[in-house]
Amino acid sequence: MQFPITPGMILIDLDGTLVDSVPDLTFCVDAMMARLGRPARGEAAVREWVGNGVERLVSRALTGSLDGEADPADYARALPIFLELYRDNTAARSVLYPGVVEGLDLLRAGGYALGCVTNKAARFTEPLLESLGIRDAFEIVISGDTLPEKKPSPVPLLHAADHFAVAPADALMLGDSVSDVKAARAAGFAVICVSYGYNHGQDIRSAKPDAVIDSFAELGQLLTDGAARVA
Ligand SMILES: O=C(O)COP(=O)(O)O
């Protein structure tokens, strides 16, 4: 792909791309485990387990493994504990990555149609975006439970493309994980990834996104001013 590009719409992932949410998620995983009389898992493990929604995170925490499938009775006990903890700790320790505010300002000033597409459940996504002061940057927010399918399905991306009446080939996904790349490829979007996020412990370059950036500050080199579309 030849950069710079001028997409008709940009969709941005939440955890690992806009927000370092692992400190809150780790607090909740470890508090849940303590309540169940189980060992803490710690931040390094949780960092590898984020990205496929809260249900998978709880299952991974219970089994201590990325591919783990928890015992159904264990899971049924654990999930409500985690949900209650995370409700009270959605944005207690989570912070925007450096460069995100400036990057969003640049995209908004460029007139880009912006959406947020995350696998996080809506009940947590909305308060997190509000607390961090970036909810208004997005015309549309699609959470992990907004539609019948979540990333790596292309469904949420195509839903947003429909909303903005933008052709998938004219759209860009900006994310941090292989789920973002797979969803973008299946939808026919271009995809740029950040290098600093969570990708289950793997370098995101192995998923072959169209470009990798170390900070939102680099977006200016990859995207022309959105106003150029109408010029
Ligand atoms: O796993 C989650 O809950 C969310 O992950 P995402 O924002 O990177 O899609």
Ligand SMILES: [Mg+2]
């Ligand atoms: Mg992510």
